[in-house]
Amino acid sequence: MSEKSALVHDLEQVVEPTHVVWRPEDLLVYEYDGSIDRNNPGAVVVPSSVEQISEIIKIARKHNAPVVPRGAGTGLSGGAISMEGAVVLALTRLNKVLEIDKENRVAIVEPGVVNLELGQAVAPYGLQYVPDPSSQSACTIGGNVGENAGGPHCLAYGVTTNHVLGMEVVLADGTVTWLGGDAREVPGYDLRGVFIGSEGTLAVVTKVAVRLVPQPEAIRTMVAAFSSVEAASETVADIVASGVIPGAVEMIDRLCIEAVEPAFHPGYPEDAQAILLVEVDGLRETVAEQAELVEELCRKHGTTDWRTAEDEEERETLWASRKKALGALGRLAPNYYLIDGVIPPTRLPETMSKINALSDELEIPIANVLHAGDGNLHPCILFDSRQPEQVEKALIAGGRILEMCVEVGGALSGEHGIGLEKQGYLPLVFTDEDLEAMARLKPAFGAAGMFNPGKIFPTDEQREGIPHAAIMQRLTSDMVI
Amino acid sequence: MTDTYELDGITPSRIERPDSVDALSATLKQINDGAQSAVLWGGGTRMHVGNFVSKYDVAVDMTGLDQIVDYRPSDLVVVAEAGMTVSALQAELGKNNQRLPFDVQSPDSATIGGSLASNNVGPLRNAYGGIRDMVIGMSVVQADGTMTKSGGSVVKNVAGYDMARLHIGALGTLGAISTVAFKIGPIPQTMRTVAAWFDSVEAAAVAGMRITNGSFMPEAVIVVAGARAVTHAKELATQNSGSASENAVVLVIALAAGPATVERQVQDTTSTLGAAMADGFVVLDGADQGTSWKLAGQPGGTPSLAIRSTQKPTSALELVSTLSKSSISGDIHLVGQVGFGTVEAYWNGETSAIPGIIESARSAAHNVGGALMIERCPPELKSDLDVFGDLGAPLEIMRRMKQQYDPKGTLSPGRFAGRI
């Protein structure tokens, strides 16, 4: 029925036709990422080399078609969704670990390498790659660079930007160049730093030099149950204030416990309202010192059950219950809308209470999983997409939570990015001048109009209207998340 | 008064010292509107970094912006104005037993903004990354006076582009840093310094690499070569009834954590040093640690040449070795930050010899894949040379950055890479 466009025709000269997707029924697969948005791409191309990528970009430019880089499509803010008919450039075939330099603790990888696979590749050298998004079994290093991804273990050791030394990119004119390199810094403006977290809007990443660190000598994983979310939150605030930063401090609340208990059997006490999962790592002595302090603070705030993982198997169960908590929420409701916001840790107790109150007020369940130690909230609003009034409530709740974060001096996103989801909220924090200064990065990279259009920056309507109204419009009642 | 603000032989016609962000904005707007150009001054400790400024009418002294804007110890966050000195900020944080894990030379005069803009970083970055890794938010007044901000005051934030990165190391050529939000940390309970001496760079390098790649990450590890290192090694040796050779090279390691952890770190470190055949070593405590760390900085007085090259750690050690054996070795002071891979070299001597030294240092750095920057050299040499070296294709992007953020060339025109 549909005809091959001239663009597709040209793309097929560079990449084997089996790796160019253009029929509407085939494109459906690429309508989504992990967010609640969706949209149809103009075409999808799956190259296997940087040379092909450079050619593809030149072709797209010739046809005035913008390009959207895509990793695994697990992004939660719509970053990999194609707007304005953009060509999706899927990087999944560039999936090789090219080099591991043990002594200098650097690896060079292609962008389609899956986060967990990088970890597995460097483990035999006694090394690890720190940022560990909960989606690490699927998400790619390119996508991690795109979103400046974090994860539970970023509390003590920093997020993607602290672990990426440089990347090879293809610019809007097809030029291939490195931003940063394989050393800790290069002279000149820090183009690497400003690029990380740019959500595919400035260039396509084709290689990444990552920093590795030695695996710790000892790890201790501890679980503390609390009879209220507030008590757990106060404990977290105290841990942070003590200045001893554990490897990870994660929290899940009652609703999440209900979802993960039958799925993974972590054995949480039945009456627990909140669970803290704390991990300390390093030298044996460090682990002992930090664990003692954490236990003391948990006891001070009345933990009802305190336990240390006995062995690696128990540790893995505990981590599965945290990292796969989102998947388990499917047991509670057909859909969830995951909000990513950040608050100062001292404001955790009051904010968690407010989120609970909001859930009661709107009569919509909210399950909470948190990277608690850095104040990174992930309230999951549970709803049924077949019920339009529930969809609307979910969006309203999401907006209200983001406003709460901003009110206490927090941020609109800690790790998932702005993408399509939160463009409309940016004016809550940034002035027109702030946004204008950010927007100038595009022409500076020579990328104006070329990469991932329609993302990050609020549209004119969004600058005026209620952000969620726009999302509401895009959503249809038959959507599947 | 204006000569205080002389730069590479040019004296400005006017000095402005705004005492608020609003005043800074008004000042820059006026300068920009009047087609004049300005050089931003912090404490003036790193003004020698950068190319020749091609036009310099007004000195904008930032030290009037010296207030703490917000300090929340329990959230481990501080927001301060850029003109505050590093010491003043540390003193405030110290009251709560906290610190910015960040060391600069001359902290009493170096300002936060100047340290950021000139990427002034000491050995502590081995464990904590550069100062750029501690910045969580930044306000910048642009060349035309527009006030902008990015990031915020929570430790994790990916809302909008990470604009602060652009200004760190930009020498104030893209905007004036006005306030900065930092992630801070506690002052470690226990701190020790282990100082060891060896009879060659190679021997020190092997030990240094083993320690950085060992069971834990020391706060800092530096290899120091040159005359000062020899003197220091001899002093340490004498105090400990040992001896040090005429080519002595010093390895200094900072350990900091809880008491039991540090005890273990000392054990591991000293046994590595023993196995690596150090000629001797000492474990220093309290104020005694300071002397060895003085080696990390530039020698007293003003060196005629200072260079900084960054590469992979193993390459850095190769570079230290090459430079320490070159014809200039006698007058050189070489500091290699082992884990980070930065090599700093300071040299004192005749101006006429400097172009040759630069030439050979550049080629030595090039051979190990390093990127070398000349941080200080006699002004008369600057007209013939780009102190940043050749930055390749990214230079084009940097030019466009300048075009976007300072189209009229108001802020230190010519000072950055490629004489942007």
Ligand SMILES: Cc1cc2nc3c(=O)[nH]c(=O)nc-3n(C[C@H](O)[C@H](O)[C@H](O)COP(=O)(O)OP(=O)(O)OC[C@H]3O[C@@H](n4cnc5c(N)ncnc54)[C@H](O)[C@@H]3O)c2cc1C
């Ligand atoms: C269950 C679940 C749990 C999650 N947990 C976490 C978590 O703990 N922490 C966290 O940070 N995130 C988390 N995420 C979000 C998501 O996994 C991350 O944002 C991840 O980094 C996205 O990687 P991806 O490969 O899927 O990228 P995609 O979704 O494909 O793309 C993300 C963005 O990066 C850009 N991009 C991708 N590849 C490139 C490239 N090569 N060059 C330039 N731009 C590129 C895209 O254009 C897009 O804007 C989670 C998601 C899910 C579904």
